[in-house]
Amino acid sequence: MPIAGDSRKDALPMQDVEPSAPSSVRTIDIINRRLNKRYRAEKRFKRLGLAAILSSLLFLGLLFTSIVSQGYSAFVQTYILLDIHFSRDAFDVSNLAGADYNGLIRKSLQSLFPEVRDRQEKRMLNGLVSSGAPFQIQKMVMSDTSMIGSTRSVWVPADDDVDMLMKGRIDRSAPEAERRLKDVQLGWIDGLRGDLRLKKKFNRIFFTSGDSREPELAGILGATMGSMYTLIVTLLLSFPVGVASAIYLEEFAPRNKWVDLIEVNINNLAAVPSIVFGLLGLAVFLNFFGLPRSAPLVGGLVLTLMTLPTIIIASRVSIQSVPPSIREAALGVGASKMQTVFHHVMPLAIPGMLTGTIIGMARALGESAPLLMIGMVAFIVDPPGGILEPATVLPVQIYLWADSPERAFVERTSAAIIVLLAFLMVMNAAAVFLRSRFERRW
Amino acid sequence: MNFPLLLIVIFVFSQAAYWLGYKKAFFSAGEKGPVHLHSRPQYYGTLTVLWCVIPPLFILVAWSVFSETVLTGLALKTMSEYTGNLSPDEISLLKSDLRNIVSGRFIPPAADAALLEAADHYRHMRDIGRQGLSALALASMILGTIIVLVRIRPGMRARNHVEKMISITLITCSTIAIFTTVGIVLSVLFESILFFQQVPVTEFLFGLKWSPQMAIRADQVAASGSFGAVPVFAGTVMISTIAMLVAAPLGLMSAIYLSDYADRKFRAAVKPLLEILAGVPTVVYGFFAALTVAPVIRQFGESLGLSVSSESALAAGLVMGIMIIPFVMSISDDVINAVPQALRDGSYALGATKSETIKKVIIPAALPGIVGGMLLAVSRAIGETMIVVMAAGLSANLTANPLQAVTTVTVQIVTLLVGDQEFDSPKTLAAFALGLLLFVVTLILNIIALYIVRKYREQYE
Numbered sequence: 001m002p003i004a005g006d007s008r009k010d011a012l013p014m015q016d017v018e019p020s021a022p023s024s025v026r027t028i029d030i031i032n033r034r035l036n037k038r039y040r041a042e043k044r045f046k047r048l049g050l051a052a053i054l055s056s057l058l059f060l061g062l063l064f065t066s067i068v069s070q071g072y073s074a075f076v077q078t079y080i081l082l083d084i085h086f087s088r089d090a091f092d093v094s095n096l097a098g099a100d101y102n103g104l105i106r107k108s109l110q111s112l113f114p115e116v117r118d119r120q121e122k123r124m125l126n127g128l129v130s131s132g133a134p135f136q137i138q139k140m141v142m143s144d145t146s147m148i149g150s151t152r153s154v155w156v157p158a159d160d161d162v163d164m165l166m167k168g169r170i171d172r173s174a175p176e177a178e179r180r181l182k183d184v185q186l187g188w189i190d191g192l193r194g195d196l197r198l199k200k201k202f203n204r205i206f207f208t209s210g211d212s213r214e215p216e217l218a219g220i221l222g223a224t225m226g227s228m229y230t231l232i233v234t235l236l237l238s239f240p241v242g243v244a245s246a247i248y249l250e251e252f253a254p255r256n257k258w259v260d261l262i263e264v265n266i267n268n269l270a271a272v273p274s275i276v277f278g279l280l281g282l283a284v285f286l287n288f289f290g291l292p293r294s295a296p297l298v299g300g301l302v303l304t305l306m307t308l309p310t311i312i313i314a315s316r317v318s319i320q321s322v323p324p325s326i327r328e329a330a331l332g333v334g335a336s337k338m339q340t341v342f343h344h345v346m347p348l349a350i351p352g353m354l355t356g357t358i359i360g361m362a363r364a365l366g367e368s369a370p371l372l373m374i375g376m377v378a379f380i381v382d383p384p385g386g387i388l389e390p391a392t393v394l395p396v397q398i399y400l401w402a403d404s405p406e407r408a409f410v411e412r413t414s415a416a417i418i419v420l421l422a423f424l425m426v427m428n429a430a431a432v433f434l435r436s437r438f439e440r441r442w
Numbered sequence: 443m444n445f446p447l448l449l450i451v452i453f454v455f456s457q458a459a460y461w462l463g464y465k466k467a468f469f470s471a472g473e474k475g476p477v478h479l480h481s482r483p484q485y486y487g488t489l490t491v492l493w494c495v496i497p498p499l500f501i502l503v504a505w506s507v508f509s510e511t512v513l514t515g516l517a518l519k520t521m522s523e524y525t526g527n528l529s530p531d532e533i534s535l536l537k538s539d540l541r542n543i544v545s546g547r548f549i550p551p552a553a554d555a556a557l558l559e560a561a562d563h564y565r566h567m568r569d570i571g572r573q574g575l576s577a578l579a580l581a582s583m584i585l586g587t588i589i590v591l592v593r594i595r596p597g598m599r600a601r602n603h604v605e606k607m608i609s610i611t612l613i614t615c616s617t618i619a620i621f622t623t624v625g626i627v628l629s630v631l632f633e634s635i636l637f638f639q640q641v642p643v644t645e646f647l648f649g650l651k652w653s654p655q656m657a658i659r660a661d662q663v664a665a666s667g668s669f670g671a672v673p674v675f676a677g678t679v680m681i682s683t684i685a686m687l688v689a690a691p692l693g694l695m696s697a698i699y700l701s702d703y704a705d706r707k708f709r710a711a712v713k714p715l716l717e718i719l720a721g722v723p724t725v726v727y728g729f730f731a732a733l734t735v736a737p738v739i740r741q742f743g744e745s746l747g748l749s750v751s752s753e754s755a756l757a758a759g760l761v762m763g764i765m766i767i768p769f770v771m772s773i774s775d776d777v778i779n780a781v782p783q784a785l786r787d788g789s790y791a792l793g794a795t796k797s798e799t800i801k802k803v804i805i806p807a808a809l810p811g812i813v814g815g816m817l818l819a820v821s822r823a824i825g826e827t828m829i830v831v832m833a834a835g836l837s838a839n840l841t842a843n844p845l846q847a848v849t850t851v852t853v854q855i856v857t858l859l860v861g862d863q864e865f866d867s868p869k870t871l872a873a874f875a876l877g878l879l880l881f882v883v884t885l886i887l888n889i890i891a892l893y894i895v896r897k898y899r900e901q902y903e
Contacts, residue, residue: 038795045797049699052692053712056771059764060719066734067726244615252612265619271818271888272881273825275852276626279877282859283629305622312619338605366723369827369852372860395725395828402729402832410733417726424721 071414077203078163079155080129082108086148096142101134124185130157132217160215160408166200210381215408220416222383226296226391233300233387234364239357242311250319251341270309277306278373286374293375294390302370307360314356318349351438358431362424368395394420448576452498456491459587463490466594481601489600492607493586498579505575517564521556630881633874640868641669652838654869669872673838677848681759682823688763690816693770698800701778720768728832731761736833743845751847753835762829766819773815777808782902814894821887827852851876
């Protein structure tokens, strides 16, 4: 006899044994059947919960595998070995920068493939080498003029299309018209490979140069420096101010409307969308105070306002966890209120405050939306030299590269994400370490 | 004397001032020894340092804030016969030319002799100003130190003075939160009022067409600029709804499982892993949505014969939902743990299974808290920017189909404000109007949510 699963009956199984039940059905059977049903429901519910957790973990796994699988290859880069003859007549010693370095590379390629005569084919041949190679040669010559007149073997970066082919991200079997590299070029590349002149090496350029329109020359140094300057400004402003507010609110503030207003404000600011802070930065710091656009100083100011609530809330919790007996003991031996707080409460609360600050800094490091508003989204090649120079930051660099159409930028974006996540992991690990090492339970 | 050198001098002198104040305190106590001082001698030193450092720093800050405006004004006065009949715009152009010449960045080709002369005058005045500044700063530093040193007596309440100053600093720091809120409100409100002078509020709130491109020429086709924001709101609502459909069940069920079913080992292993999801920067989610999720959804939809936009609302909403899962989870976890154990025990004593207890006792008891948490999550979803900027579209379609591209409030703010801005065009000002709306909506959601959560907590305390 199936019993309809009215919720009230389910909850209180003892009450719903119907008096008119036929005598052939024993009560215990009904209860057992219902029990089985209830246990099945219990199992179903438990599995549902487990499924929720597993699917969240699955998303996490997918996110990381997709990024790592796309990005790991950007840490190596294809280089071509060229024998470059630095002939004396190519250089004017008084004007080394004016020499035709591109010509040197073209000549060396020509000597590798003497059969190439056609103009268009020559251009395709030269296209195998990165447009940044002449600058590399120029730097070499300018740092060591003794090489003029000799022939040297130099590893120069290959064009991003060659790099993509070497990494298997260009499909050779696709029709020629749909491919970035033509059949002749594939032939040359295979030839170079056969001569061991094409090799994947560690991608130093990625870590030592700023942004570039050419994927093979683009690096994260500029963005990392920008992030560093921005974070330094944020830290220097938000830590003292946040700790000071927390101390005031926890230890000194009277209970009145004014202090309530401050508390309500802090709680609300913690939940204001980050982009609104960008609007504030644009209207107040840039338009009203006339601070320079794209500068880490302004970025740091905006991020300070954004991370302050996090730091204040964490610091307050940390101060609250110091037991009142500490304060009473200090006051008892004649310390003033200020001495009690700064000499006795603060040292015990500092680890918790630092933990909160590191977590706030990690959030600030990953933040990009408000920085778009204050112009830190510009294309900037040179690493910034100070907090007033135009700069961009790592997350914004990721955003910019993600928008670039070149295939090779996908792996660089992923690689930049890997670097950013590595920074975040280090910071969070530091916070966890601080918490476990120094935080006392009372 | 240049700035860094001045700071170094002030720092070195402050060390000396500390020592002087310290010694003076001992000296003034005389034979009776430091026991007879009102405060410990360190406080006399600190007080001297404060009076030695604060006045010159104040002067330096004032100089760096106001010097440029004053100097530019003075320099322009020298060429008053030129500037007399210029419009304000031309004068501001002249000012920026002047600053460029002075800083040596570049010399505008149109610079005439009068401007160069004014620049020379500027530099001259600036050099005089800087010398005067250094002298003034150093004088105030020495004067402040001497005044304190002279007044140090055994009965001087140095500690109280120092503590008063620290206390003022603490209060100032804690009011920054209020100033930030005021700053946000004023900055968005001011520009929004300018916007609503050009575009009526009713059109903005109820208009069905959003195309903020303004005509550059009067006769230009299809660029009239219309600011009906309903399609933008609809897009925001749709993406947030998709996100909540993902995050609410997954987050709530995960929290329930972790708090009521999982053993301690499982909990200790899984909880930090799920919290990683909360620490991943949103730009990473955006990249994931645009490059991994969107193509998968598109392929899947097309294999079913549906037309899927490459910037579908579904992809952005799905990934945003994943981002919010840990947020929903941690709030639900708090709320569920706040339900008194006695309620659970009562339910178990009546013979209810775990799932029955959860469904019929814990969730109804925790409902206000859960609703509050969900509202906070919704406000997050509405304000989230990078995921939608990277994965949702720009075109404002008024549609209910999640496979099409829609746009959101945050996307529009970013596209309208990135790049060059003119602060008299409705196109730029529209971003601030959207910002105002975003701020007000999230503020209301937050206030309601925080109120509900607090009421709920009080109920069980």
